[in-house]
Amino acid sequence: MGELGVCLAHTQDGAWFAIDDTCTHEDCSLSQGDLEDHAVECPCHGSRFDLTTGDVLNLPAVVPVRTHRVTVEGEAVRVEVEDG
Template sequence: MTGAEAGWVRVCSVAELRAGEGILVRTTPPIALFRCGDRIHCIDDTCTHEDYSLAEGWVENGQVECPLHLARFDLVTGAVLSPPATRPVRVHEVRVEDGDVLVHLPPEYEIAVGRAADHE
């Protein structure tokens, strides 16, 4: 599924999200989900400093820290909170319906047909 078909996409169940851990969703480009308390956040998965998965990072106080060079990003705004990154990550709107997590993706994002998420 690509283009205008993207929109709201089911990516996982709320039960699959653990506090302090990220889930990689294999869209193109990839996105990551994080649970912080009662809130669920979705950002582009790739660190803007150097290509590395933010889903593998440390999550605390509404922030994720890239494990490669320790750049930190705000999960609400995508803003850079510490170098070496200088560019923010893109943030995606999230909603929960009947225990499922849905993410609103832009038309240019590609999603595997028949399966929105292949997370680890």
């Protein structure tokens, strides 16, 4: 079992999202980026990723990131990461 970085986002409307932390363009950390509605902007070259689908919203990245299911129980936030 290896390690996987996750970008956990809590948006202004109270929703939680989790996507792979590594940008598919050049491996920057998406958790260091800015949130804008339901998207995160990569801090390195500005590609934005849709938090609900993982889709790329603008270049230079072209490959989507994986999304992960998030559940909230009380003060516990759980992220389910599937293998692969």
